[in-house]
Amino acid sequence: MHVVSRRGRVASAGDAVIALMAASPATRKQAWLTRAIPSRRRKVAADYQRTADRRGELSEKVPDAAVTVVEPRWVRLAAR
Numbered sequence: 001m002h003v004v005s006r007r008g009r010v011a012s013a014g015d016a017v018i019a020l021m022a023a024s025p026a027t028r029k030q031a032w033l034t035r036a037i038p039s040r041r042r043k044v045a046a047d048y049q050r051t052a053d054r055r056g057e058l059s060e061k062v063p064d065a066a067v068t069v070v071e072p073r074w075v076r077l078a079a080r
Contacts, residue, residue, distance in 0.1 A: 005077050014045030022078045
């Protein structure tokens with residue numbers, strides 16, 4: 001997974017999860033703590049990697065659905 005900021009910065013994998021957390025008022029504080037505490041950041045990265053490694057296995061369990069196209073919209077991320 002990748003998240004691109006308005007300034008063009010790209011966050012990948014666990015850092016992308018943290019960037020998405022920062023975009024939501026409900027999880028903004030947890031994102032800040034996760035960036036500040038290395039052990040939490042490593043846990044998010046490990047959890048993301050574990051899920052990404054099982055991507056194929058997990059997708060087999062989800063039934064196929066008709067394609068849905070949604071126009072993209074910009075999401076303003078919290079300032080760092």
